[in-house]
Amino acid sequence: MQLLSLTLKGFRGIRDGLGLDALTLDFEALCDGAELVAxxxxxxxxxxxxxxxxxxxxxxxxxxxxxxxxxxxxxDHVYLPENEKELVWALEGQSYRSQIVIRPNGRRxxxxxxxALSDAGAWRPVTLEDGTxxxxxxxxxxxxxxxxxxxxxxxxxxxxGAQCKRQLSDYxxxxxxxxLADLLGQEHIRELGRKAGETAKLLKAGLxxxxxxxxxxxxxxxxxxxxxxxxxxxxxRAARTQAAVAAAASALEEARQAHARAAxxxxxxxxxxxxxxxxxxxxxxAQGAGRVVLQDLAGREQDAxxxxxxxxxxxxQRGAQALQRRERLENVRSRCHALLEREHLVHNALxxxxxxxxxxxxxxxxxxxxxxxxxxxxxxxxxxxxxxxxVQGIERExxxxxxxxxxxxxxxxxxxxxxxxxxPLQGACQLLADAREAQAxxxxxxxxxxxxxDEKAEVEREGRAVKARVQSLSAASxxxxxxxxxxxxxxxxxxxxxxxxxxAEEIQVARQRLTEVQAELDGLGDPERDDSSAEAVAEREERxxxxxxxxxxxxxxxxxSDLLKQALARLDAVLRTLPEPFDPQQLVIAESARDRAIAxxxxxxxxxxxxxxxxxxxxxxRQQLDALAQRRAAAHRRALRIESAMGDWALLARCxxxxxxxxxxxxxxxxxxxxxxxxxxxxxxxxxxxxxxxxQGETAKGEKREDFDILVHDADSGESKSVRLMSGGERVxxxxxxxxxxxxxxxxxxxxxxxxLFSDEADGALDPDRKRMFGAMKxxxxxxxxxxxxFFVSQTPELAGMADAVIDLEALRADADALPME
Numbered sequence: 001m002q003l004l005s006l007t008l009k010g011f012r013g014i015r016d017g018l019g020l021d022a023l024t025l026d027f028e029a030l031c032d033g034a035e036l037v038a039x040x041x042x043x044x045x046x047x048x049x050x051x052x053x054x055x056x057x058x059x060x061x062x063x064x065x066x067x068x069x070x071x072x073x074x075x076d077h078v079y080l081p082e083n084e085k086e087l088v089w090a091l092e093g094q095s096y097r098s099q100i101v102i103r104p105n106g107r108r109x110x111x112x113x114x115x116a117l118s119d120a121g122a123w124r125p126v127t128l129e130d131g132t133x134x135x136x137x138x139x140x141x142x143x144x145x146x147x148x149x150x151x152x153x154x155x156x157x158x159x160x161g162a163q164c165k166r167q168l169s170d171y172x173x174x175x176x177x178x179x180l181a182d183l184l185g186q187e188h189i190r191e192l193g194r195k196a197g198e199t200a201k202l203l204k205a206g207l208x209x210x211x212x213x214x215x216x217x218x219x220x221x222x223x224x225x226x227x228x229x230x231x232x233x234x235x236x237r238a239a240r241t242q243a244a245v246a247a248a249a250s251a252l253e254e255a256r257q258a259h260a261r262a263a264x265x266x267x268x269x270x271x272x273x274x275x276x277x278x279x280x281x282x283x284x285x286a287q288g289a290g291r292v293v294l295q296d297l298a299g300r301e302q303d304a305x306x307x308x309x310x311x312x313x314x315x316x317q318r319g320a321q322a323l324q325r326r327e328r329l330e331n332v333r334s335r336c337h338a339l340l341e342r343e344h345l346v347h348n349a350l351x352x353x354x355x356x357x358x359x360x361x362x363x364x365x366x367x368x369x370x371x372x373x374x375x376x377x378x379x380x381x382x383x384x385x386x387x388x389x390x391v392q393g394i395e396r397e398x399x400x401x402x403x404x405x406x407x408x409x410x411x412x413x414x415x416x417x418x419x420x421x422x423x424p425l426q427g428a429c430q431l432l433a434d435a436r437e438a439q440a441x442x443x444x445x446x447x448x449x450x451x452x453x454d455e456k457a458e459v460e461r462e463g464r465a466v467k468a469r470v471q472s473l474s475a476a477s478x479x480x481x482x483x484x485x486x487x488x489x490x491x492x493x494x495x496x497x498x499x500x501x502x503x504a505e506e507i508q509v510a511r512q513r514l515t516e517v518q519a520e521l522d523g524l525g526d527p528e529r530d531d532s533s534a535e536a537v538a539e540r541e542e543r544x545x546x547x548x549x550x551x552x553x554x555x556x557x558x559x560x561s562d563l564l565k566q567a568l569a570r571l572d573a574v575l576r577t578l579p580e581p582f583d584p585q586q587l588v589i590a591e592s593a594r595d596r597a598i599a600x601x602x603x604x605x606x607x608x609x610x611x612x613x614x615x616x617x618x619x620x621x622r623q624q625l626d627a628l629a630q631r632r633a634a635a636h637r638r639a640l641r642i643e644s645a646m647g648d649w650a651l652l653a654r655c656x657x658x659x660x661x662x663x664x665x666x667x668x669x670x671x672x673x674x675x676x677x678x679x680x681x682x683x684x685x686x687x688x689x690x691x692x693x694x695x696q697g698e699t700a701k702g703e704k705r706e707d708f709d710i711l712v713h714d715a716d717s718g719e720s721k722s723v724r725l726m727s728g729g730e731r732v733x734x735x736x737x738x739x740x741x742x743x744x745x746x747x748x749x750x751x752x753x754x755x756x757l758f759s760d761e762a763d764g765a766l767d768p769d770r771k772r773m774f775g776a777m778k779x780x781x782x783x784x785x786x787x788x789x790x791f792f793v794s795q796t797p798e799l800a801g802m803a804d805a806v807i808d809l810e811a812l813r814a815d816a817d818a819l820p821m822e
Contacts (some may be wrong), residue, residue: 001149001754002090002788010083010102013049016043017814021080025050025807031789034804035782036775037795041809046791048163049077050809051760052083054791056098056145057152058112058138061162062760075104091148097123098145112141140189149754158743161736161759163793193656200649207642214635221628227621238615242609250603255597255789259590283569283571290564294557301553308546315539329517336514342500343507349500356494363487370480377473380466387463391456398452404447411437676741676784677734683780685733685773688715691723710738733770733777740781757790768798775802 008014009022023046031037039047052060074083085100095117103109114134115123125143126134134144149155156162467746568738678690710723712734723734734760743757757778775798778790793801 001055001756003234003756003791004088004090004095005086006050006054006088007084007086008050008053009085010078010080011049011085012045012077012079014048015048015079017044017046018809020812023050023812029805030625031805035789036778036803036805037789037791037799038803039791039809040800040806041813043795045809045813048811050759050807051758051791051793052162053087054758056087056089056096056114056149056156058100058110058142058145059152061160062164066758074100074102074110075108078102078104081105098125098141098147099161110138111136112138114141155754158739159754159757161739161757163760180352189656193653196588196653196656200646200653203642203646203649207639207646210635210639210642214632214639217635219626221625221632225625227617235615238608238611241604241611245604245608246602248597248604252458252594252597255590255594259587259594262587262590279571279574286564286567286571290560293560296336297553301550301557304546304550304553308543310548311539311546318489326521329521333514333517333521336510336517339503339506339510340514342503346500346503346507349497353494353497353501356490356497360487360490360494363490365484367480367483367487370476370483373473373476374480377470377476380470380473384463384466384470387459387466390459391463393520394452394456398449398456401445401448401452405442405449407443408445428736429518433690542699598723673738673741673745676744677737679784680737680740680777680780681734683777685770685777689713689730689734690715691734691738710734731772733774736774737777740777740785743787744781744785755788757787759790759792761793761795768796770795771799772802775799 005024005026005028007022007024011023014020014023039051041047048062049060052062058074059072060074063077081103083100083102083104085102087098089096089098092682097115097117099115101111112134113136114126116126118124126148128144132143132147134141146152164413282815345601352575382534470710674690674692681689681691690713692711692713694707694711696704696707711720712723712726713720714732723731726734740757743754773793778792781787782790791801792799800806
């Protein structure tokens with residue numbers, strides 16, 4: 001893959017680092033013929049933002065929190081309403097253009113297009129062999145890019161070294177094997193293993209369903225067995241139910257005869273019942289007439305009682321109103337007396353109020369004067385602190401000037417000690433030149449010391465004057481507190497006197513109101529004596545009339561009750577002369593017994609029919625049990641076959657997993673990867689370190705288990721240890737050699753040729769010598785792998801100087817600053 005141009009619009013890193021809304025880099029012009037291309041610039045200039053977008057994948061690897069989908073979002077790194085990334089690149093002689101549009105506002109939306117340059121010079125959407133077209137959707141774009149360039153994990157592990165990327169030694173066993181399997185092109189084996197695993201899962205699901213079917217068959221067998229056990233006594237039950245039918249028929253005949261006898265007795269008692277009914281109707285009519293009269297009397301009595309209740313409520317209400325009025329007047333009289341008792345206090349307040357107000361004004365003015373003094377004191381203290389800080393700054397500057405003067409004199413003193421003094425070589429001696437320069441600077445250094453001494457003396461004089469002012473005003477705070485206390489006391493006294501003086505008019509109103517209230521109380525009279533008003537006399541007369549009416553109603557009710565009792569006694573005597581009435585309950589009982597006998601006969605017949613049906617179903621149950629036994633045997637045979645097949649497919653899935661054929665492929669590639677890494681170590685860092693890849697380890701019991709580790713042999717110490725136990729700098733260059741060895745292996749295997757490598761500040765933990773070796777390793781990787789170019793970001797000037805071309809973001813920043821402001 002070769003990069004041709006890159007345009008970024010609306011990325012935060014470009015705006016913050018370069019002050020630009022859009023950035024365009026023409027790699028063909030900037031990197032013409034260069035193998036190593038450095039991206040240079042100060043921290044925060046956007047180097048990582050540029051490098052993170054120099055690939056067609058939908059991620060910025062240095063900003064991704066995790067690998068795969070969901071670990072990165074463009075929306076956190078753009079700021080315009082519509083942001084764009086456009087990358088033009090070439091792969092195997094074909095030019096492509098990736099165009100990504102990010103809209104973060106409202107409903108967030110990202111569109112991604114992949115175009116290919118046709119022979120006619122037009123950009124056409126990429127179309128894969130399976131019909132997938134890059135139509136702007138993220139998933140179709142991702143499928144097209146991975147079809148052309150391989151998976152993102154392979155690219156960012158072997159070709160693109162992002163900032164803070166995980167080292168190979170930090171991967172767990174399963175992670176590194178998955179990654180190496182992808183790098184080694186073992187995806188088809190993993191796909192076979194996945195299909196085998198899915199087949200095993202489907203067989204397991206089928207086995208579960210078959211076992212559920214077997215359980216259902218077992219439950220059905222138990223149900224049929226219980227049903228057969230229940231129907232075992234069906235012949236005996238049929239005989240018993242036939243006898244019960246005969247007994248029920250006999251009982252039914254007896255019940256019908258008893259019902260006929262009860263019906264004949266009822267016909268004989270009909271005439272006496274008619275006379276009894278007539279007398280009962282007369283008795284009911286007499287009772288009804290008596291009730292009507294009594295109800296009328298009760299209504300009249302209720303009306304009288306209601307009139308009496310209304311009268312009593314009216315009397316009570318009038319008395320309560322008079323009592324409330326008297327209490328209200330007495331309360332007003334009490335308040336007036338209480339106010340008049342404070343009349344002398346009100347007169348005193350009217351006399352003393354002007355003096356209190358004058359005193360309040362004087363004390364307010366004195367408190368204001370004290371506040372001005374406190375403010376002046378605070379200002380003087382702040383000025384004194386500033387002067388002290390100035391003195392300290394002058395002393396620090398004077399100390400530095402003294403040290404500089406001493407250094408100049410020490411350099412001047414070297415003129416007598418230099419061996420070449422007085423010789424023809426003294427004109428070319430650097431030490432003598434420094435001494436003469438120091439001699440010329442000594443007067444200016446002494447002048448600085450004198451100036452600082454004068455400034456310090458002037459500031460100290462000013463400080464003494466300010467300090468005297470602070471001391472003279474030191475008592476102002478206490479005086480202000482006392483003045484404010486006296487002011488508050490004067491304000492409280494004036495407020496209290498003003499409130500009392502305001503009651504002078506209330507005193508006059510209270511005296512007048514007291515006279516009016518006393519007159520009203522005298523007009524109400526004495527509440528203890530009987531009321532002789534016209535209203536009271538009328539109320540007593542009305543109460544007497546209501547009482548007389550109620551007594552007349554009571555006498556009438558007594559008379560009516562006596563008449564009703566005499567009529568009822570005469571009718572009851574005639575009723576007692578009649579014969580006893582026929583009891584209808586006898587007929588009801590006979591009918592009920594007949595109905596029960598009919599129902600019992602029907603139930604007996606139904607039980608007999610059920611018993612006959614059980615005889616028929618007993619034979620059917622035996623046939624069902626035989627058929628069920630055959631189905632259970634067939635299900636058991638199928639379950640055994642599925643269990644055997646499931647074991648075979650599970651074994652095949654394990655063989656095709658990371659611990660099977662893929663592990664063997666990694667074992668086969670391990671020596672080649674180790675050899676390439678050791679070649680890079682030898683060519684760039686010397687023969688000290690050699691690496692080997694271990695894919696198996698030993699447990700505490702000495703047994704072999706699947707594992708992954710990178711073992712490093714140190715030729716200087718003769719020891720071998722895991723790369724995890726090495727220092728940070730050693731791990732950096734060993735990890736980079738391993739990563740580049742993976743890239744070389746892929747290039748030699750011919751799976752895909754990316755032609756361009758990327759790395760971002762991978763040399764941070766290396767010392768200067770190792771950094772130069774690191775740059776040499778980059779060229780060795782390009783040579784061995786046949787790569788066209790490597791882009792890298794480094795803060796090391798020496799490493800940037802080894803590059804064939806430099807993309808200087810500082811120059812772009814300067815150009816942006818030079819643009820005229822709109």
